[in-house]
Amino acid sequence: MFGRNLLKSVATAAVLAVMAGGVQAATVTTYCPGAKSTAVRDFSVTIEGPTAAGCVASGIGNTDTPANSAIILAAVSPATLLDKSDGLSIVPGVVITVTGVNTLSGLWSIVVPNGFSLINSFLALKSGEGNGDPDWALFSIPAGVLSGAWSITDPTTCTPNCNGKQSLSHISLYGTLVPTAVPVPAAGLLLLGALGGLAALRRRRTA
Helix, strand or coil, X not given: CHHHHHHHHHXXXXXXXXXXXXXXXXXXXXXXXXXXXXXXXXXXXXXXXXXXXXXXXXXXXXXXXXXXXXXXXXXXXXXXXXXXXXXXXXXXXXXXXXXXXXXXXXXXEEECCCCEEEEEEEEEEEECCCCCCCCEEEEEECCCCCEEEEEEECCCCCCCCHHHCCCEEXXXXXXXXXXXXXXXXXXXXXXXXXXXHHHHHHHHHHX
């Protein structure tokens, strides 16, 4: 648990440093189900561009119910649940860190184990239930993106956050871990070249 908390602290500090830095990268925001809706709760994910996150699905209730799990797992397949920000550790070494839980906006970041890359990644944002639909939204995250911002907006008359029921409960991370290629050190390449040269010289002498 201590190691997981340390990873979360480091990841949060890194995201805050990047987003507060002097050089501001271009960002793109995706709303789900859509910013033009006037009577529903809107979730959003903001990441550094140029490729935006995708709105995959949204629904009512909890993401962990059998019906909604069936929707989400089919949408993210072959990705699987890797971690949840509310403390449920699924795959060792994979951590999603979220700031702003129980509020309407914050940051998220992902840590993956050394020697692995994350592909087919998705984030499911879950708010408090009631007083507005949907209660969750599923976003696809472009390859290589490991941090960003999230928000929940309520265009109805329920302000500021429906007594907390509009605020974020947790974020679930779905994805696939793949081993990264291990580069051969330069010294190893030199050794292979030398061995090849010796073999060629030996063949020449015996010819």
